Amino acid sequence: MLRAERPVAVQETRKKEGVCYAWSDEGLELPVIDVTHPAFRLDLDDAALKSLVDEAVREMERRDKMPRFVQRLLLAFYLRGSILAARISGSRGGYLDGIGTYLLKLGPENLGAGYAKGIDRKIASSLPCLSARLRLQNMAHLIANGVSGGLEASPGRALQLVNIAGGPAADSLNALTVLRRNRPELLAGRPIFVHVLDLDDHGPAFGARALAALRAEGAPLHDVEIVMRHTRYAWSDPAALEEFLVAIDEGIVAGSSEGGLFEYGSDREIVDNLRSFAQAVPSDTLFAGTISRTDGIARRLNGASGAALYLRDLDAFASLAEQGGWKVGQVVDSPLNRSIALRKT
Numbered sequence: 001m002l003r004a005e006r007p008v009a010v011q012e013t014r015k016k017e018g019v020c021y022a023w024s025d026e027g028l029e030l031p032v033i034d035v036t037h038p039a040f041r042l043d044l045d046d047a048a049l050k051s052l053v054d055e056a057v058r059e060m061e062r063r064d065k066m067p068r069f070v071q072r073l074l075l076a077f078y079l080r081g082s083i084l085a086a087r088i089s090g091s092r093g094g095y096l097d098g099i100g101t102y103l104l105k106l107g108p109e110n111l112g113a114g115y116a117k118g119i120d121r122k123i124a125s126s127l128p129c130l131s132a133r134l135r136l137q138n139m140a141h142l143i144a145n146g147v148s149g150g151l152e153a154s155p156g157r158a159l160q161l162v163n164i165a166g167g168p169a170a171d172s173l174n175a176l177t178v179l180r181r182n183r184p185e186l187l188a189g190r191p192i193f194v195h196v197l198d199l200d201d202h203g204p205a206f207g208a209r210a211l212a213a214l215r216a217e218g219a220p221l222h223d224v225e226i227v228m229r230h231t232r233y234a235w236s237d238p239a240a241l242e243e244f245l246v247a248i249d250e251g252i253v254a255g256s257s258e259g260g261l262f263e264y265g266s267d268r269e270i271v272d273n274l275r276s277f278a279q280a281v282p283s284d285t286l287f288a289g290t291i292s293r294t295d296g297i298a299r300r301l302n303g304a305s306g307a308a309l310y311l312r313d314l315d316a317f318a319s320l321a322e323q324g325g326w327k328v329g330q331v332v333d334s335p336l337n338r339s340i341a342l343r344k345t
Contacts, residue, residue, distance in 0.1 A: 010114040019110075020219050022209035024099055025202045031110050032210040033102070034220055035137040035174045036181045039110060042134055053335055056127040057297055083115055084123045095264050095307055098167020098203020104129045105136055105170065127335055128301055132259070134334035135290050139258045140174035142330060142341045144182070146286035147175075150252040151186040158251030159192045164235060164273065165260030166196040167203030168210060169228065171288075172256060177220045192226045195248065197233035197241070204230035235261050238272040245280035255287040262289040263309055263337070267320055274324025278344050287326060287342040291317050298336045314338065 009027025016039050020032040033040050044052075087100035096104070103111075107129075108121035123129060143161070151159065161172040172194045179187055194211070196204040211228050214221040231244060245253075255277055262270060277287060292302045294311040302309055312320075317340070318328045326342040333339075 010112065012112045012114070014113065016110075020210070020213035020216070022206060022213045024206045026099070028112065028115055030102070030112070030206070031106060032213050033105060033136065033170055033174065034177050034214075035140050036177050036220070040107065040133075040137075042130075042137055044134070049335060052127055052130060053297055056301070056335075082117055082119045082123065084120045088123075098198065098200050099206060101132070101259060102168050102170060102203070102206070105133050107133060127297075131334045131336040135337050135339055136170055136174065136258060138332040138334060138339035139171040139256065139288055139290065140178050142288045142332065142339055143171060143175035143254055143256055143286065144178040145330075146288060146341050147252060147254050148179070148183060148186060150284055151179075151183075151190070154252060156189055158249055159187075159190060160195065160248055160251045160253045161193065162195045162197065162245065162248075162253065162255045162277075164197045164233070164241075164255065164257040165264075166198050166207070166256070166258075167200065168207035169194050169196045169204070170207075170210075171258040172196075173207070173211060173214060173221075175254075175256075176224070176226065177214065180220055180224060187224050190225065191251075192224065193248070193251075194226065194228040195244075196228065196230045197244070198230065199232055199234055201230070204228070235265055235269050235273050238269070238276040241273060242276040242280045245277065253281045253285045255281075255285065257289045258339075259290055259337075262291045262312075262317065262340075264307075266310070270320045271324045274321060274326055274342075278325035281344075283344055285344055288339065289342070290337050290339050292337050293333075293335075302336055314340075 010029060012021055012029040015021060018037055019039055021029050022032050023029055035041055084103060087096060087103060108124040111120055111124060163169045163172050196207060198204055208228050211226060213219060215226060216222060233240060261273055291312045292309045294313045299311060302311055314331065321328055321342055325345055327345050329341040329343050331338055331340050
């Protein structure tokens with residue numbers, strides 16, 4: 001069972017109206033991302049996105065003109081004491097943990113003064129962080145739209161959201177806030193389960209507290225019956241995934257993995273996990289996930305991140321999905337990644 005205790009450390013003293021807050025295991029009181037709230041919602045047209053991409057290109061070109069030792073010295077100077085830089089640096093050769101990724105998605109205006117510096121707000125304003133925020137928003141809407149038909153057809157039937165490498169399960173929780181705002185009748189009188197399949201404990205623990213905050217009196221998910229459960233899972237063991245799915249109660253099922261399986265898993269791991277998922281769920285099941293783009297500035301920035309990302313174009317990913325028993329449906333682009341909805345073949 002997920003922990004829900006509240007540690008005491010760095011409290012947020014400048015809370016925003018209508019925003020919920022929850023505590024991390026590290027003792028940071030963090031805002032709970034809600035993509036339906038103006039503090040987090042991103043409304044960017046193509047021209048605005050192009051301008052941001054162009055500025056990122058210019059910044060890379062300016063930096064590339066500097067000698068490498070100068071770049072290293074400047075980075076060491078400007079990034080000292082940065083909570084975001086420390087997280088990013090720690091992910092080199094591997095991946096950013098759930099809370100680290102969550103911090104990158106808060107946006108510059110939502111970082112707390114008690115733990116963030118000016119350089120953290122600059123990092124949070126960068127194109128990679130903006131793209132991560134868009135990725136979360138796109139995933140929330142893909143999941144919400146993808147399950148709406150099944151929810152409408154089956155009032156009262158349980159909804160099972162299965163989140164692989166979910167961390168705090170921000171995509172699942174935000175899909176529910178989107179549904180509650182746009183189609184509240186679809187959630188009424190229905191048991192909802194958010195299953196977080198992740199080897200990390202800290203991200204899911206924060207997710208449990210975030211859910212409790214979202215269900216409080218006057219909060220976006222108040223009076224919605226939602227239970228979050230954490231199961232330790234490594235995608236290198238897809239047989240365990242199938243066993244887990246067979247064991248959960250029947251209902252409307254939706255899988256997701258935002259910034260997880262499809263970006264850090266090997267081709268074989270993706271195919272095996274999708275096949276295990278397909279074999280254990282109903283024919284109308286949705287699976288939503290994200291891939292790291294390979295074109296243009298995305299290749300340069302994704303490659304420069306230092307994380308163990310696999311960069312895949314859409315055709316290559318579609319082939320893997322087909323081998324796993326799925327076909328690509330809706331695709332939503334952001335500058336560095338794509339959010340993709342899959343349906344069983």
